[in-house]
Amino acid sequence: MRTILALCLLAASTGIAHADSIMPAAELADTQLADPAQEAKAVALMETLRCIVCQGQSIADSDAEMAGDMRALVRERIQKGEEPEDIRRWMIERYGQWVSYKPVLSGETAPLWIAPILLLAGGAWLARGRIRKGKKN
Template sequence: MRRLAIPLAMAMAAPALADSAMPPAELAYSQLPDPAQEARAAALMKTLRCLVCQGQSIADSDAEMAGDMRALVRSRIAAGETPDQVRGWLIERYGNWVSYDPPLDRLTWPLWVLPAVLIAAGAWLARGRFRKRKH
C-alpha cells in the first residue's frame, strides 16, 4: 500500500501544478476603461483560440495562457492598434491555428473545400437512393 501512496499522490497533484503561482496579468480579468476599446477587444477575443484548451476562445477559457492573451489583446488595443493588427501579430507569433477563421492558403484550402465536397457527395448519394425507391 505504501508503494502506491507516493505515485498516487503525485498523480493527484499534477493538475494542481498545471498553472503557475504567478498572479494573473493586469488586464486578464479586468476591462478597459474605454467602452469602445473594450468592445473591439472583446469581439477579437471571441475569434481567437485558446492555445491550451483548443476548443475554447480566449474569451471563454480560464487557462492561464488565455488570461495572458486577453491581457495582451487589451493592452495592444488600448495602445491604439486595430483588431486586425493584433490578430496579424498573434498569427505571426503563434500561426494560423490561433484564429478560428484561418485564411485561405495552400495549407488551409482543404478546410474550406472539404465541407462543400462532402455536401455534394451526400446529395449525390441521397439522389441515387431516392431514384432507386421510385423504380
Template sequence: MTTRFFQSLALGAAILLAGPASADSLMPPARYANTQLDDPRQEAKASALMETLRCLVCQGQSIADSDAEMAGDMRALVRQRIEAGESPESIRSWLIERYGNWVTYAPPVEPMTWPLWAAPLILLSIGVFLARGRFRKKGR
C-alpha cells in the same frame, strides 16, 4: 521490507498526481486579464477580437470564454495593445505569427488549408449524388 516499498510507491504516486494540480502559477492575473478597458469603444474592439481567438490550452473555447491562465494572459495582451492604439488585425497577425494559424477560428485560405475549406463542399456533393440515386430508384 514490503511495507517500505509500498510507502515509497504511495509517495511516488502522490507526487505524480500532485503535478497537474499545481499547473497554474501562484502569480496574480495580469492587469487586464479580467478587467475591461475604460473606453467602451476600445473594449468592444478587444472583445470582438477575443471572441475570434482560440485558447491555446482549452482547445475549444475562445480566450474570451476560457478561465485558463494562458487565456487571461492573452486577454490582457489584446487589451493592452488595443489601448495602445494597435488595430485588431495587426494584433491577430502578430498572434498568428507567434502561435500559428491554429490560434484563430478563421484560418486563411491557402494551399495548406484548401482541404479544410473544400471538404464540406465535397461531402455535400457526394451526399446529394447518393440521395439523387436513391430517389430515382424509388420513383421507378
C-alpha cells in the same frame, strides 16, 4: 504493495496541484479597459481568437493562464491604438492559423474549406442514386 500504490498516487496528485504557475496574472488579463469603446473592440476580437490551451474556447471565455496572457496582449495593443485586424494578424503569426476562428484560405486550411463542399456533393450524388433506384422499382 499498498505503500507503493499510495506513494504513486501521492506523487501524481502533487503534480496536478502545481499545474498553474505561481506568477500573478497579467495586469489586463481580467481588468476591463477604461474606455468602453476600446473594451468593446477588445472583447469582439477576443471572442474570435481561440485559446491555445483549452481547444475550443475563445480567449474571452477561457480561464486558462495562457488565455489571460492573450487577453492582456489584446487589451494592451487596443489601448495603444492598434486596429483589431492588425492584432489578429500578429496573433496568427505568433500562434499559427489555429488560433483564429476565421482561418484564411491557404494551403494549410484548404481541406477545411473544401471538405464540406465535397461531403455535400457526395451526399447529393448518393441521394440522386437512391431516388433513381426508387423510380425504377
